[in-house]
Amino acid sequence: MKLSHIAMVGWHMFDIEDIAVEGDIGILGENRSGKSTILDLLQVILTGASSTFYRLNSTAGDNGGLKSKSRRTVHGYCLGVLGEGDPKRDSSLTYVSMSFRDPAGVRPPLTIGLALQASRNETVEIPLGRFVAVGEVLTTDDYLEKRDVGLYPIAWDDFRVAMTARLGADGFINHRERAIDFVREYMRRLVPSMPAGEKHAAAMLKAIVNAMTLPTGLSATEFVRNFIIADHPIRIAELRNSIETYRSVDRAIAEMKQRLAELKVIAEHIDAFRQASDQEALETWTQKRARWLSSLSRHREIKRTIVATEARLKVRDEDVEDVRQRIEEIEFVISNTQALLAAKRAGSGLDAKEKRAQSRTAGCRNRSGDPETPGPRQTLRAHRHHCRHRPRRSGEGPAPRNCCHEAPGSRRTGRTDFGRSGAGRFRSTGAAARGGA
Numbered sequence: 202m203k204l205s206h207i208a209m210v211g212w213h214m215f216d217i218e219d220i221a222v223e224g225d226i227g228i229l230g231e232n233r234s235g236k237s238t239i240l241d242l243l244q245v246i247l248t249g250a251s252s253t254f255y256r257l258n259s260t261a262g263d264n265g266g267l268k269s270k271s272r273r274t275v276h277g278y279c280l281g282v283l284g285e286g287d288p289k290r291d292s293s294l295t296y297v298s299m300s301f302r303d304p305a306g307v308r309p310p311l312t313i314g315l316a317l318q319a320s321r322n323e324t325v326e327i328p329l330g331r332f333v334a335v336g337e338v339l340t341t342d343d344y345l346e347k348r349d350v351g352l353y354p355i356a357w358d359d360f361r362v363a364m365t366a367r368l369g370a371d372g373f374i375n376h377r378e379r380a381i382d383f384v385r386e387y388m389r390r391l392v393p394s395m396p397a398g399e400k401h402a403a404a405m406l407k408a409i410v411n412a413m414t415l416p417t418g419l420s421a422t423e424f425v426r427n428f429i430i431a432d433h434p435i436r437i438a439e440l441r442n443s444i445e446t447y448r449s450v451d452r453a454i455a456e457m458k459q460r461l462a463e464l465k466v467i468a469e470h471i472d473a474f475r476q477a478s479d480q481e482a483l484e485t486w487t488q489k490r491a492r493w494l495s496s497l498s499r500h501r502e503i504k505r506t507i508v509a510t511e512a513r514l515k516v517r518d519e520d521v522e523d524v525r526q527r528i529e530e531i532e533f534v535i536s537n538t539q540a541l542l543a544a545k546r547a548g549s550g551l552d553a554k555e556k557r558a559q560s561r562t563a564g565c566r567n568r569s570g571d572p573e574t575p576g577p578r579q580t581l582r583a584h585r586h587h588c589r590h591r592p593r594r595s596g597e598g599p600a601p602r603n604c605c606h607e608a609p610g611s612r613r614t615g616r617t618d619f620g621r622s623g624a625g626r627f628r629s630t631g632a633a634a635r636g637g638a
Contacts, residue, residue: 202301202303203303204300205221205223205300205310206219206339206340207222208341209297210344210345210354211279211293211294211296212297213235213283215235217341217345217352219340219341242278243413244414247299248409249380250328253380254403256414258273258413258414275326276319276326279295279317279326280319292320294316294354298312298313298314298339299313299314308390311334311335312334312339314332316330317329330361331376331377331380332361332373332375332376333373333374333376333383335373335390381403384406385398385402388401388405
């Protein structure tokens with residue numbers, strides 16, 4: 202990519218200026234003709250108006266030494282300050298740009314530029330935009346708008362919106378905040394083979410500024426120191442602070458080593474304690490394991506005893522069940538036997554005789570007029586009295602001596618004794634007593 206166009210709006214004494222560039226060029230002219238103005242313009246554009254990198258050329262009245270500081274400033278260039286006189290402009294909106302083309306026509310054209318605002322009431326300029334326009338060669342016509350009284354720089358916001366609509370968001374890139382990002386952006390497009398890191402961008406800017414401000418009459422040593430070797434001045438205060446920092450670090454390292462040795466001793470004690478604790482825990486575990494095994498053995502023995510007991514209980518349950526079944530069978534036989542006995546009693550008339558005897562006994566008790574139940578002795582006397590003294594029917598013989606409950610024709614072979622106690626005890630002997638039972 203080669204430089205093809207330079208555009209200036211409100212830069213120093215140039216209100217509106219387009220410079221077409223083709224091939225190799227040289228800037229020639231008398232003193233105070235503007236040669237340094239154009240060279241400083243290129244510096245300011247390429248460095249993104251960063252005072253960290255640019256070094257403006259001395260004016261014709263300066264001594265021109267390498268270490269001398271130029272009285273020129275970007276703020277003065279924007280307002281058009283010439284010497285010690287009043288500025289040409291009280292305020293300014295300055296647009297400056299450089300455009301590049303690819304001679305082979307492979308890559309699209311590229312324009313890099315700045316939009317700067319300066320005022321007489323301020324001491325420094327304000328960068329409004331550091332832009333890269335891809336695919337267009339911008340001229341002063343793009344930075345101006347026509348009004349009733351003439352041409353004026355277009356407002357930055359209007360210019361940015363118009364360029365974004367014209368080139369797209371990827372075709373118009375603005376890096377207002379950091380100049381180094383602006384430099385890295387155009388480096389990636391102008392020299393894609395070169396790394397675009399911050400260090401490489403700073404090295405490239407230093408080489409460009411040195412080339413544009415190279416003084417004459419330098420010795421070989423001065424040339425090497427100022428343009429070959431990187432500038433790294435020794436700062437005594439920072440060096441002393443660094444040495445003190447290193448000493449503090451040294452003391453801290455020694456202290457840490459001492460603490461490390463103490464920590465190693467503590468670690469040895471901790472390791473010994475840990476081993477003792479592990480041994481104690483192992484012994485405790487062994488004892489508990491032995492108790493557990495003993496308990497397990499007892500548990501198994503008790504389980505075997507329980508199983509044997511359950512087997513014996515099962516056998517007993519079976520025996521009990523057999524006995525219960527036998528009892529049920531016996532009860533069944535008894536019940537059948539009782540039924541047969543009841544049938545035989547009913548057939549032989551024994552039940553009827555017992556009922557007649559009970560009714561007679563009840564009749565005797567009712568005649569006596571005794572409301573209470575008589576005792577055995579009273580009952581027997583009353584019964585005998587009734588049997589002996591009842592009225593005789595015609596044709597009946599004398600009253601029998603035996604009781605009416607004695608079977609007719611039977612012989613009295615037993616006797617009845619009553620004791621002296623009022624309760625009495627009835628004792629019967631012989632066939633009559635057995636028959637009463």
